[in-house]
Amino acid sequence: MDGLNLGSAMRLLRSVLLLLPLVMGACAHGSSATYLVEQAGPYRLDSGDVLRVSVYGDESLTNTYRIDDAGNLAMPLIGSVPARGSTTQDLTGRIASKLAAGYLRSPNVAVEVAEYRPFFIQGAVGSSGQFAYVYGMTARAAISAAGGFTETASRDTVTIYRRQGNEMVKGNVGLDFPILPGDTIVVSERWF
8 A cells, every 4th residue: 555655656746846847937937926917807997987878768868977086977867876996887787776766767878988097107118197098908009109118118028007996006017918097007227
């Protein structure tokens, strides 16, 4: 019985030793993220987003509305509706519920993003500041929008600061990493 366990242990040890260089190589070539900056999941609304709200059958309510600094959307009849952190589908349900509570019978509501909040870029780029976000943008496209790299810019990775829930996280990512509205991108200087 001990010979069988010893043989199994030796095979396991051999497998671990064979896989160790692969694991170490993956660590050496992986992202050097300080914090995990999430890139998956549905788009979450926040202050500055402009939404197109369509209320079918009531043209007076169909309009574009901006999410305010408190994270709310203000509409006629129903007042303020919490929007920060919601998806457009979540917000559609909230608006429809408020309208159904005494204003419209079976309201048919649609919410879509008309204009995303801006992103910000600073550091070793041609022009730091606030820029309009375009859906599907990468860090590379954001740098191009800001006038490209300066001569002394580090051209391999950037640092992205992103709000996730109630906290601000950061990560060092490659240039083809997708950015989101509200992100702050920092392009570092390279050291010669």
